[in-house]
Amino acid sequence: MAGMSLQSTPGPLSEDVVRRAPKVLLHDHLDGGLRPGTVADLAAECGHELPAPREELGRWFAESADSGSLERYLETFTHTVAVMQSASALTRVARECVEDLAADGVVYAEVRWAPEQHVEAGLSLDEVVAAVQQGFDEGVAAVEATGGVFVVRQLLTAMRHAARSQEIAELAVAWRDRGVTGFDIAGAEAGYPPTRHLDAFEYLHRENAHFTIHAGEAFGLPSIWEAIQWCGADRLGHGVRIVDDIEVADDGTVRLGRLAQYVRDKRIPLEMCPYSNVQTGAATSIAEHPIGMLTDLRFRVTVNTDNRLMSGTSMTREMTALSEAFGYGLAELQWFTVNAMKSAFLHFDERLALIDDVIKPGYAALAAESG
Ligand SMILES: O=c1[nH]cnc2c1ncn2[C@H]1C[C@H](O)[C@@H](CO)O1
Numbered sequence: 001m002a003g004m005s006l007q008s009t010p011g012p013l014s015e016d017v018v019r020r021a022p023k024v025l026l027h028d029h030l031d032g033g034l035r036p037g038t039v040a041d042l043a044a045e046c047g048h049e050l051p052a053p054r055e056e057l058g059r060w061f062a063e064s065a066d067s068g069s070l071e072r073y074l075e076t077f078t079h080t081v082a083v084m085q086s087a088s089a090l091t092r093v094a095r096e097c098v099e100d101l102a103a104d105g106v107v108y109a110e111v112r113w114a115p116e117q118h119v120e121a122g123l124s125l126d127e128v129v130a131a132v133q134q135g136f137d138e139g140v141a142a143v144e145a146t147g148g149v150f151v152v153r154q155l156l157t158a159m160r161h162a163a164r165s166q167e168i169a170e171l172a173v174a175w176r177d178r179g180v181t182g183f184d185i186a187g188a189e190a191g192y193p194p195t196r197h198l199d200a201f202e203y204l205h206r207e208n209a210h211f212t213i214h215a216g217e218a219f220g221l222p223s224i225w226e227a228i229q230w231c232g233a234d235r236l237g238h239g240v241r242i243v244d245d246i247e248v249a250d251d252g253t254v255r256l257g258r259l260a261q262y263v264r265d266k267r268i269p270l271e272m273c274p275y276s277n278v279q280t281g282a283a284t285s286i287a288e289h290p291i292g293m294l295t296d297l298r299f300r301v302t303v304n305t306d307n308r309l310m311s312g313t314s315m316t317r318e319m320t321a322l323s324e325a326f327g328y329g330l331a332e333l334q335w336f337t338v339n340a341m342k343s344a345f346l347h348f349d350e351r352l353a354l355i356d357d358v359i360k361p362g363y364a365a366l367a368a369e370s371g
């Protein structure tokens, strides 16, 4: 593919090669990525009743989330959120998140979660953010002690059905030099358009802060249009329904509508989460996922996990499946990874350093191995 200059190692790639390739993750929910055993431990500690025994929990989450509807998918979070109400639980989950992502070959991650959902036992918003940051710091220290590279930032999410977005946006700004790098809104999309939270987005703009918006997942183009043109989102969470504004004629000619054209021209990053979309019904299968077409059309596509527990997934699994379905090799994986790094809410010099010192040399070493 033009612009993918890495000496091409054609796909499909083995899972082992994909795991060792440096990867960047922009869309991963902290409360969607717990280890099943940790859910069981924490539930026992706080007395929360779980729907399945420890050894069946992983399967229970994956099967319950595999529902064809975003609303039913989201119901499973009741159990993870319930066990993440103490500082020690939040710290443990955050530390394990870093350990798991590092073991999966991720080198940079932005992990999102909704502080307002973790204050039921009396912690303040500041205390919950501090507890998560403590876990991230411990996880990074452990990775660095073994000679690894791992950079992580928090994204603070406000729930779109609730009314705390201004407060959460202010929390994100207050923490911006202490590990938080942006803001997001999540939750059921239909009936809760992004413009409900316009005040928060306008505030963030005035503060020179960054945000992404879940849009174009369970609802179509109007949601994407509002997120970009009314709210000014820097990135789109999923954005998969942008294909509704793309026409492919029988002879293969492609015509982009004005919104799709705008998204591509402005290089607005799409945080695509293939397995999650198959579970919620936003895509029918990996092979038919719009990511194939959007990549061919050179939208700024990134690959993400969304919820590793609910989707039983990892960056390695997502990318291996894409490599199998679309024949992607190392050049395409590096392209997704550089796209993601360019789109991160990290300062420009730090993004560049990770691209030049970690990502490109990592892919070059893998290409040399197989070439
Ligand atoms: O894919 C998603 N779409 C909309 N909301 C989501 C998705 N995955 C997780 N969430 C919600 C449930 C979590 O409790 C919340 C904060 O991480 O974000």
Ligand SMILES: [Zn+2]
Binding pocket: 027, 029, 186, 214, 237, 306
């Ligand atoms: Zn999400």
